[in-house]
Amino acid sequence: MESETTMATMIQTENLKYAYPAMEGEAQIFALQDVDLEIEQGSFVVVLGHNGSGKSTLAKTFNGVLLPAGGKVYVEGMDTADEHLLLAIRQRVGMVFQNPDNQIVANVVEEDIAFAPENLGVPSAEIRRRVDNALAAVGMSEFVRHAPHLLSGGQKQRIAIAGVIAMEPACIVLDEATAMLDPIGRQEVLSTIHRLNREKGMTVVLITHHMNEAEDADRVVVMDNGKVTMDGTPRQVFTRIEALRNMGLTVPDTVDLLDRLRKDGLDVPLDALTVEECADAIAHAVAVK
């Protein structure tokens, strides 16, 4: 079990600002404005926000894909703006993006996963070990010699995740990595990253706009207009119904239902997030009446 005192910081941002290049004659718009965030090692953090809220921009600063226009980002204490540290930083924080087809480079699964460690100059016996471990970690060992383009979307994303794992990073950042997947593919990816977090202690930062992907997270960070507007446990965040709606986000149906029932005078808690908890709470309240 982790204790409070051993928690170290994985990623830290200080007054982080970022602006995309402005159109001619238009004012510069800050996609990130003074973001202060500390992500603990071994935690599972979901970042929510509508399109344009800055959540993907934030993710891309976590391993130096984007560099701050102001403020700092530190990965295990290393400044992402320091060019000499960039390679080390990217070995610590791996990214998985939205479209599985844009992330696969080789014609055979094992070659694809070996791509990054090869580039890092890892000896070949060690590469073999890492590829096998990475495939086992995402539950895709039997596909080692398959052609990636014949796999389903969920399988391709797991291959992309395995490609990141083969670098043996401490943290994996998924930037809307489930957006293009069907419910089964989404479930495959989510259970894979939850297992990596639980069993290997890997820090996970999951950027999404699917509320239900946040149910099991340790922490939910909500972005709006380039700023962090909420930060807490799923229960704390999802029970702030009005504030979420005002930011163009929805609340889980469980919370919506409980909110309505409370207004109807039923004695139910607002924070029974999962289907099971929600049904149990309602059944209890109705039986008591």
Added chain:
Amino acid sequence: MNGRTEDCPRRHWESAAARKERENLESILQIKHLTHTYGVGTPFQRSAVEDMSFDVYSGEFLGIIGHTGSGKSTLIQHLNGLLKPTSGQILLNGKDIWAEPKKIRDVRFQVGLVFQYPEYQLFEETVYKDIAFGPANMGKTGEELDHCVREAARLVGIRDDQLFKSPFELSGGQKRRVALAGVIAMEPQVLILDEPTAGLDPAGRENLLANIRDYHRNKKRTIILVSHSMDEIAQNVDRILVLKSAHVLMSGAPQEVFARADELISAGLDVPQVTRIAMRLKEKGLPIDPAVYTVRALEQELLAARKGGAAC
């Protein structure tokens, strides 16, 4: 207090068959014994669609759901003649679309297909020209063309001042609207949308679906919405067709389909969160109709259950 829910008077909903009867709906598309086999004669031979038969009624909002590999994409590409059946027929207004293969282009004007991520297919210099491309190819010119373009833009919520911008200056959600307008501008009798909201955030999804619902309401045209979000399908369509491994597993009004939630789950499909809550409450002995799929409907069920103690 038992779980008997079938004939409660307070639940007014209509089966798809009853609705068809009442509204006297006619078939616009008829799919008859459609089979499509990829890689015939190779070791990879596989039927993506196998002996599928169903009708699409004129003016209805039909949802098609099925998980990846169920045959959704192959099926819809047959409906406007992009793929030719290995066997079986597609009838549009009673006529086999392949009766005269040279006229297949006309079928594509009548059955408009909006692909996944259609914004990647934008290519013109301005939004206006992009929307005008389809109807211009149909032979429309001058005022008639202008009217088509502006009306389609209005239907999907593109403002006049955006018409002469480059489509590439727009946001992702706006680009998708432009692509949708380009198909609507051809005034197809049937509009097929393949995962129209994929990748959009909740507000973007709801806005786009509201545009599609408005289009359906105002134009009374047939819409086929393909999605793997059961929630999205449930909230929008009149009738659902569920596909499973190249076959039609079931079809009916949302309530008819969700009443068979266990089968949906075993077909690898999602059931709306509300339906799952209702199923669990019913298991716990509450007199709840497990086929409800909206928060409001389940709230009503629960209030009634609390008041009466009995189901009705």
